[in-house]
Amino acid sequence: MQSFEENLKKSLDNKAASLDAATLSRLHRARVKALETSPPWWKQPAVYAPVLGSAAAVAAYLLLSTYYLDSNLIQTTVSSDPVEAMEIISLDVDLELVEELDFYDWLAQQEDQEKDA
Amino acid sequence: MQATLCFSSMETQIKADEHTRRRYLEQFLAQVERRALIMAEIATSSREEALDLVQDSMLAFATKYARKPQSDWTPLFYRILQNRIRDWYRRNAVRNRWKGWLGFPEDNGDPIQSAPDPHSVLPEDEIHRDESGDAIAKAVGKLPLRQQQAFLLRIWEGLDVAATAKAMGCSQGSVKTHLSRAMASLRGQLQEYR
Structure with missing residues (x-):
């Protein structure tokens, strides 16, 4: 004996199987149209979304890290010792001396060593 | 090359x-x-x-x-x-x-559209089969939409509860509730199919 659910399923299956030719033809046309409009996989945005998302994330990371490093560099150059920075700015000396301060410092040390010797 | x-x-x-x-x-x-x-x-x-x-x-x-x-x-x-x-x-x-x-x-629709298709005349046994399908379709059509969906997807299409819930956009508990109500209502309306 079939269950109530089986009877219902069977009747609905029969109804679906006995659709008229005109309806089946329209369903077929709808299917063909849907397949025609379905883009190939390489044209679907879903394919590129992960790649583009990752690329955007990497680009944003690089941009932010570069900006962060630059701002840190500027901060350390300018504000690590503000008194020294103000001295350098206010000194009436040749700019080349300021830029090559390490070299002149080393030169002075060499001269001192020669004197000591 | x-x-x-x-x-x-x-x-x-x-x-x-x-x-x-x-x-x-x-x-x-x-x-x-x-x-x-x-x-x-x-x-x-x-x-x-x-x-x-x-x-x-x-x-x-x-x-x-x-x-x-x-x-x-x-x-x-x-x-x-x-x-x-x-x-x-x-x-x-x-x-x-x-x-x-x-x-x-x-609006009762276009009378030409709703007229029966003369080419869809079927042998007598198939007419009986169609009538039973129509009676069930009418009974299901009287159910609230969510109960219809739960019955048709779960029982007719044979989706499991999780897939039915996905298709209906609701929780699995809701699917069970809608289906239970739908089956109770259909059992009442379609006594001859029990």
């Missing part, structure tokens, strides 16, 4: 994959289209509206969702169809409200 051969081989493989994908898609749509039509027809009581809804659903599925894994296709397609049916209900409700306010007579 080798690079050209390699590229040509890749291109052939891509075309073959695309051909296979389209064949699977066509098979899937052919497999679900009849049931989808009956579901939409039960919900709208109109073959024309049902055909439009199924066509819209197929287009939306093939255009936007066919890249999803094939195991998800069935609940996904029915989700699209049920959303279309729900939208149709809303539009219809608004249209009927406006007609009520403005005092227009109720």
